[in-house]
Every structure is written in C-alpha cells, then in structure tokens.
Amino acid sequence: MPILDQPPKFGRRSLLKLTGAACLTTAMPLPTVAAAQTTEPVKIGVIIGLTGSAAVAGNDSYRAMQLGAEEVNEAGGVLGRPIKLIVEDDEGRPKSGVEAANKLADVDKVAACIGAYQSSIALPVGRLLNEKGVVWVTDATTNDLKTVGPYLFNVAGIAEQAVALVDFVKADKAGAKKLTGIFQNNPIGQDRAKVSEKRAKELGLEWIPALLYQPGATDFRTELQQVVNAGADAILTDIYDSDAPIIQRQLVELGMGDFSNTYSYNPGAYGTLEPNLIEGIKGLNYITGGIRAEAFNKKFLEKFGHIYTDAWGGPPFYDAVWIVATAINLANGLDRKKIRDAMWPAAYHYLGVSGNGDKGFNKWGMQASDQYEKLAYKAGKMVPLSKGPENIVVFRYSDDQGTPLSHAPSEEQNQQLYPGYKP
Amino acid sequence: MDQLANFGIYLMGITSISLMLAISLDLQVGNCGIVNFGQVVFLTVGAYATAIALGRGSGAVPAVCWGVLAGVLFGLLMSISVRNMSGTYWGILSLSLAEIVRIIALNERWLTGGANGISVLVTVQYLPWIIAGSTLAVLLLVGLLLGSPFGRTIRLIREGDRLPMALGKNVLLLKMETMALGGAIGGLAGAYYALMQRYMSPDDAKPIETFIIWAMVVVGGRGNVWGIVLGTVLIQAFYTGTRFLTGLFDIPADTLAALRLVTIGLLITLVTMFRPQGLLPERRRIYPL
C-alpha cells in the first residue's frame, strides 16, 4: 500500500527542519564556508514557458523563483555572492527548450538549471543536462523522469500519486461504483488517467473510459456531455490553466452544473472562478503548507498582485531555488558534481512551502513523499474538508517507501539506477 | 572557451537539421511547385521511426535507415493525394495529414508513448559533425540533381502540368519521385533530430515547426540552394540571437519573452516585404531549345 493516510510525524527531521526554517524566516545569513572571493553573481538558469500553451503556470513559476532568489540574496546569497536567475523562454516547444538549455550550460555557464512545467520539455532538457553534468530541477510530473539520470531532480511528485485521489473518492463517496474522468491530453493527463484507471480497477470500481480533452480548444460541449451522461458516480478532473474556466462554464451552461461528484487533482486551478462554476468540487490539492507557506503566499500576493493559479506552478519552484542555493553553499564551490551531491542533504534539511514543506529526494532524485490536503469549494471559497490531521494525505512512492535520503547515492548506485550512466 | 565552442557545435547540428528540412521543402515547393504545409510530418515520422527502432534494440545506423524509409513512404503516400490538386488546397491537405499523424502519435501510446513521447537512450559520438557532414552531402546531391535533366523537368512542373505533359513526361511519377526524395531527406533530418534531442514527442510535431521551415525557405530564396542555406541560418539566428538581447532590457520577463517572439515575427515579415523573392533569388536560366 503506497498510501498512508496519516499526519506527518513530529520526529527528528521535523525538528531539524524547524531550526532551519527559523533561520530562513528571520532572514539570517546562510552558513557560508568559503570566504567571498568575488561578488560577481552566481548564475542559475531558468527554462520555462513564458509564452505558449503553458504560459500562465510558467509565468507564475518564474515569479515564485524570483521571489526565492530575492530572499536568498537578502539572506546573504551563496558563497558570499548574490545569485542571479537567467531566464530563457521555451515557448512550449521542446526544440526551443533544448536550445535554451544548451545556451545556459555552455554560454552562461550556469551553476544549475531550474524549470520546465511541461514534461515534453523537462525530458529532453534533462537528458542534455545530465550529459553535460548540470543539475536540472523540474516540477514536471511524468513517471519517465526517473529514467533520465542523477542530475535530474523533481520537486513536485510524479504521476504515480494519482492513486491518492481515487482512494479519496472511494472513502469520501460511499457507494460509488463507477468512476470516470476528464483529463488534459498531455503527458501528465495521460499518465494520471492511466494510473487512476489502474487504481480504480484494483479497488474493484468500474472505470468508464475517460475524456482526454485537447488543451486550448474552445468547445468541449459535446464530449463533456458524453462523459457526464455516461452514468459515473464520480468524475475525476485534471484541468489546468485557461481550460478550467471554459470547461466549468460549458458544464454550467449545459445544465450540468452540479459538481458534488467532481473530484479534482488540482482544485487550485478553479480558484479564480465565480462561485457558481465551482460549488461542490472536492479534491486533493498539492499542499502549499508548512510554517513558511503563509508568509510565502502573502509575499507573492503583495509582490505580484495576484496569487498563483496552480499549486504546481509556483511554490515548488520557489523551493527549488532555495534548495539549489543551499546545495551550492554546501558544495562550497561551483563544481557541478559537488552541487549535485549536495542536492540531497540540501533538500533533506530544507523546509519548504510546497508539499507541506517536506522536500527530501529519494534515490532517483524524485520527491520521496508528497502531501496533499483534502479541499472542497463551499460558498465560492476553497476550504479544507476538515480541520484535523486526517485532512492531510501523505503519499509515499512504492519503490522506496517514501524514505528521503540525507546524502547523495554513490556513483555505483547511480550506475545501477541508470543503465549507461558514466560518472 | 571550449564550452562556447560546444554551443557553436550544438547550433551547427540543430541548424543542419533545419537546413535538411528546408532543402527538402525547397525541392518540393521551390522546384516542383508542391505547396507542402505539412513538412514537419517528415521530421515526425523519421524521428518516431528512429526512436521506436532504437527502443526495440536496433543499432543507430539501421534506426536512421528506418527513419529515412518512413520519410520516403510518407512522401509517397502524400504524393498520391497530390495528383492535380493546386496550391493552397494541397497545402491544407498536407497540413491536415501532418496533424492527423501528430494526433495519432499523441494518442496511440502503445506505439509512440503518447504525450510523454519516446526517449532515446543511445548516444552517438560526434553527432553534430555527422549531421553537418550529411547535410553537406545532401546539399551536394540536391545541387547536382537540380542541374540534371530531372531537375529541369521538375522545374517545368512548377510552371504548370501542361508543358511537361506535352513533352511526354509522367507528371504524377515525377511528383512522386520528388516527394519521395523530399521525404527521404526530411526523414533523415527526423532521425538525426531524435538522436540529437534524445527524445521525440508530439509537441515537436506542431504546425508551427512547419511554418518556421517555410520562413527559412522563403526568406532565403526559393529554388536557390545557397538562398536556403542563408535563410536557414538567418531564421535560426533570429531565434537564438534574440535570446542574447533579452538580457539588455529591464522589463518583466513575460513581456520580454513575448516581445522576443514579436520581434522574430516582424523580422520575418520585413525580410519578405523587402525581398519577396528571397534574399538570394533563384537565377533563371534559359536553356537552348
């Protein structure tokens, strides 16, 4: 059982994190070991879709990174030097993303790269940067990320966690027998549909073929009717960005505005909509939680005038900047391999704002565990389903039981994990 | 310094791939008058065929051959529907075929990996150099071919089907040959693309990629191999060069990113406005009767 519905334990690591968090929240200088040789900024590359099909999440993500970089610099920067983000637009085109990665690695000679909201960009960029030996931190979510190599890190969990929502539906909706879903026809949507179908069947539920909708299209009416009228007891939805308002609107206009059986993978995506478009939707939101989250949200709102629309497009990237900065400090230099190895301890001891703050990596460089909270839209507001610890869902991956590593895997381990990897 | 050289080598490789696609397109549109709006489909089938072959344990060379073969087959398939369809009609038809291929690649996960695409785990040493060498060979081949009787005949087709028909040429066959050759070059480009990107996904197959290749051909000069080279380098320079400009301005990153693409769009428009025949137009030769 990969899922354990339990509150986070208050153990050794949490204590460690609390002290770390105290440092961070009071903007104490980070422990820098090396004496400052130069004040020239340390460059960190960013590859993100500022234009194109994922531009909304992409821009929010970059804003979160800017916020992170600003805080790191306020706290004294890395190695006594400020960090500087060099942002490249991937236009939503893999070709453009790889070009940007080549430029960042070879021309700007960045210490590490962060970015890619879309898997079709995260994967080729990841392969390239692994070859070049540059740390690549992404929050894309396809399961294939695990195969890329030791320089790839994921800060937001991968598609396997989709089982959590199916479990939630089964627990929440007594007597639900038939499930179906509405998924974006892209890497994450296809992965989640597959994982959900498998999980539903494992739980003995019937799965009606899901709707995979074309992102960016304007007319979903007929297919929405098909899926809603298929007689499912609950509909799982995985809808993002600009598709959420249009799909909700068309559902309401077609008289299918009863959302009491809608369960979302990403309820945050509905946050900016009118109450009558969302009333009753429940879901598992990727937690922006932990003791620093409130401050982060407040700062984001103050600085940019709005809140990020998507729990994946923002907070994880803010954490990524902090983790990379900490890793550079721990590596005590700009050696890319040392930075890579420092990523594990950096994340292990770091207390972030996404996924309830627990950011430790497993041996694959993926999130060891993810935390979600059960949410519901009531009276137009997104509220926790309940107040107690049972409202938090901790998802642990099956391959390592959710154990984060406090130190990097050895090169021998890496060679076992990634066939063809050469140190 | 050697890192900078690495970036140069990467650009050489990726530009060579674009150049192959542009030459393939020019063979069709600049010489034979076939308005192919679905050019990216050759890259798509070539790259997928290569990636699938590699995934099933094939070696790099046979995999590239599969890519070329896929390009040729698709070229033939497209040319069957050409027949005597004219300009824009054939253009949208080819675009539709390319989109159908992309949508199949997006949804048939057992074959193509769906939206997640296919990763290529094979590393080829000196790949950018191999690609550049192949591109030179293709350039040479196409240059020779265009000077040959075959080249002259397909240029006749560009001006209309009637004259070559009157001369007893089998126009459909010639168009099929041109499309097969174009498909082979495009398929080769696709095979190299899969090896170079180490990945192929439906996002690489969107119509915008076709339009960028079109811009290369038209900006450079249809029917002139040197024009195509210049056009490809120039458009690539627009895309890559503008990345270096963005650091100079102090405006929000999203606005800047959008303005970068606005600049690229305007540059393409301006070049075509002032050189409608391309920067290096085709030299019209008069052959003695």
Add this chain to the structure above:
Amino acid sequence: MNFAQVLVNSLITASELGIIAVGLTLTFSLLKFANFAHVETAVAGAYLAWTLNVRLGLNFAVSIAAAVLVMGLAGVVIDRLVFRIFRNADDVAPMIASLGLAIAIRYSMQAIFGPRFLRYDFGIAPGMRIVGAFVTRQQVWILGIVLLAIVGFHILLQYTTIGKAMRATSTNPELAQASGVNTEWVIAWVWFLGTAFAALGGALVAWDTQLVPELGFNLVIPVFCVVLIGGVGSVYGALLGALVVGLAVNFGVAVNFAPLANLIGGADWVSSLRIPADYKPAIVYLAVVLILLLRPSGFMRRELA
C-alpha cells in the same frame, strides 16, 4: 445522445468558425494568398472589445461595434503597410509575411494583456431549455448576429456597386481595372470587411468562450479547413464548410457508429463504436482529406459569389 443538443452545439461551432472563415475567404478571393494573420486579427478584435467593455466600462454591444469598426480600419492599414508591396508577387511571399505578422500580433496580445484568460462582463448561468437542448442567451444572440451579418453581407455583395466591383475584381482583376474600377479602393474595402468580420467573429467566440492569447493558434487551422472545404474564395462555400465541420466534429464524437458497422459486418458485430474524444481535433482534418479527395476544389467554385 441528445440529438437536439448536439445539433445546437454544431450550429454554434459552425457560426463561430463560419463568420471568421467568411472574412478569410473574402480576402483570399481577391488577393489570392493565405492570410495567416487573419485569425490573429480576430483575436486582436476580441481583446479590443474586452478593453472597451471591461476596462473602460462601455456597453457590450457598443464595445463590439467599436472594435469591429476599428479592426476593419486596422485591416486597411495593415494592407497599406505590409501587403500592398506584394500585389504583383506570387502567393508564397505574402503568405510568409502574414505568418510573421500573425506571430507578431499574437505575442503582442500576450505582451499587452498577459497570458491569463479574460472574459467579458457578464454572468454565467445555465442555458434555457429549447426542445430538450440547453441554449444560452448569448448563443441565441450569436446565432442571430451571425445570421444578420451574413444576410447583410449577401446584400452588400449582390446589390451594391462596391459589392459587384468586389465580385468583378475577384474574378478578373485585370479586366476590372481596364473597366475603370479602382481596384485599390475595392481591395481596401475587402480588407475592411474581411478584418471587420474577423473581429466580429473573434469577439463572438470570446463571448461564448473566453479570451486567451493562444485563441488564434487553436482556431487558425480549423478556419482554413473550413475555407477549403467550402472552396477557396467562395463566401457561401465557407458557410457550408463551417456547417460541415461543425456537424462533423460534434456528431463524430457523439454518434455511436455500431449500428452502421453492424449493417456492414452483420448483426451485433460490435455494440459500441465511437470516435474517442481525444481524436476530436482529427475529425476536422479527416473531413478535409476526405472531401478534397472526392472534390479537389471544395464544394463551391472559386469565384467570389
């Protein structure tokens, strides 16, 4: 399957695609090149209407009317600035110029308005029930406006001097000039009307759905398909093409083809045979391929009529 509802959905799709396609086919018929910037001007018009409606708080109808007018004039300006140079060139150079312009317009919209979705100033409520189908108030308006625009356009084309001059110039520009028709003036009118129709279409699509900078990206190819299915340069063909596409994509997804297959393959061969919704975008392209293979120049003849 709710037949009435699918029909309504098809009609809405058709009218939105149709009104944009009419504008495109109009410029196509006179200038003989594929204007890729057309759909982007539709989106620009929709953004302009949004600015007037939401930012400046103008009445919605006034906003749309003003946006349509302004975009029409903008079309004339675009022609003067960019496309006039290509009057005697072949069809490829202006097409690429329009492509560059399309990219420029699309990302200008993003630079100005940001990537987030925008919506006109009105509330969303379930539609009225008409013969078992839900139809919203704005959909009724859209159908009405499109119908009115088409009838108006028909009258203009058939009964006014400028309309006749447009048709004449479209069939035989040289002869029109030799007859003393000021073709530049006619072309200016065509740009005005074509772009105005685009803006109207864009605003109506945005009214029925929402506004994002990528809207044009998702509309441009279906609109070209519509134009082509109808026959390039044929206004009524474009409407027919829109209807074909609207019906095909909606019924294609909704209909269970099993009975049909059973007719061919014997009784109870299959129980359910549907086109999965993930293939919905392919239906348009499939329609293009099938129709062009059967009728290589679309449904209608080429001339503007």
Add this chain to the structure above:
Amino acid sequence: MTALLQVRGLHCAYGADEIIHGVDIEVSPGEIVTILGPNGCGKTTLVKSILGFVRATRGEIYFRDRELRQLRPTERAALGIGYVPQLLNTFKPLTIAENLEIGGYRLRRSERNAAMARMLALFPLLAERRSQLAGTLSGGERQVLAMARALIMSPCLLFLDEPSAGLSPLRAHEVFQHIRDIAATGTAIVIVEQDVQRALAISNRAYVLVTGQVVMQGPAASIATDERIGRAYLGAKMRGPVSKPPPLTPIAPA
C-alpha cells in the same frame, strides 16, 4: 492631325525578362490599326504595357498628349482607353447587366443607367438576357458583351485582343462587323489578331511585330497583299494575293 496614341521607344519586361525592345506606334483618332505577328512576339505584352498591366522599363507612352507611364491601369482606363482582353473578357459569375454596370463603374448612377440603356439598345441580344450569368453565354455572345462593356464608357481608343479567338467563322464575321460599326462612331481601335485577312480587311493600317520589335508597318491593304510577310512572320498560310481589298467604310476623323 495629332496622334491619339503615341508610343516611342517602348521597352517592357516581365520581371527580368525584356519582351519588348523599343517599339514605336501611333494611332490617330478614328482609325483601325492591326498589330500582327507570330505567337510570342510580344503583341499582347505591348498592349498590356500601354494599358499599364506590364511594367514599361523605358520609352514614352502619350495618350491625348498625356504621359501615361506614371498612371495606374484604372486611371488610364478613366482617360478613355477601353480594353477587351482575349478569352477572359467578361466577369463570368456576374450577370450581363452587372457586367455592363462594372463597365460603367466610373459613371454617376444616372449616367450609367443611360449608358446601359444605350448599350442594350445597341445589342438587343444582351437586352433579352440581362439577368443571365455571363459564364453561360457562348463565345460570340461573350465577345459582344465584352465590347458592350468596354464601350459603355465611350472610350476614344479601344484595344481588342484577338476578338475572333475561339469563334466560328460566322460568329467571327459578326464580331468584325461590330468592330467596323464601332469605328464608325469615331472610336479608334487597335486589334491584335491572328485572323490576319479578316483583321486587315477592316483596318486602315497595320504593324508587324516580331520578337518584340516592329519590322514592318504600312497601310493595311498593302500589308495584306505582301506575300513575304505571310511566309516569313505570320505563320499563317496566305491564300495567295488578294485581288481586291474589300471596301472600307470611310472614316471621319473625330
């Protein structure tokens, strides 16, 4: 008597290819001039450059003492130059009445209506079918419609490109009859024609154009009887010397 149209040293080109290399032509008011020449000699190009459709690279074109080269085709038409092109001579999807209306596009509504009434009276054939589409007419009928369309503006110079192309001899005869009638009203006419004999029969003068240059000019009657021309340049087999040129209608200068 000053010439109505005067072309001096005209060169013109399609793109980079020069087609006409220095041509001089004169047309006086009210006369019929034929331009002869083998296929591809540049006859149509010459006419199109006078009308403004083909770029003139060098030389001068004067019409009623006005230099035309800077004017657009529309403006040249407005000065009183009519044109009936070869084959594509009508707006096929338009009705006959609409074709005439386009012909009179520059006139005010009342003038246009009057001119249309005049044309319909002149060509009763058209009056019967005024709401029929031009595309449904026969070749000869289309030629008549095309002339009516060009005449509606009462031009002082009318170019006819191959008026007999694709017509049966009987129809061609009728068309040439019409041409003669038109000239009788004082309109100067320039005919580009393959049907050498018939054209020369109604012409006053003729020019022979070969590979973009005028190689011979003179009175129509003498050119018609010159056997060398028929053999060397026109590619048309002359039916021996014509014994007597048909009588020409006397032409009164406008």
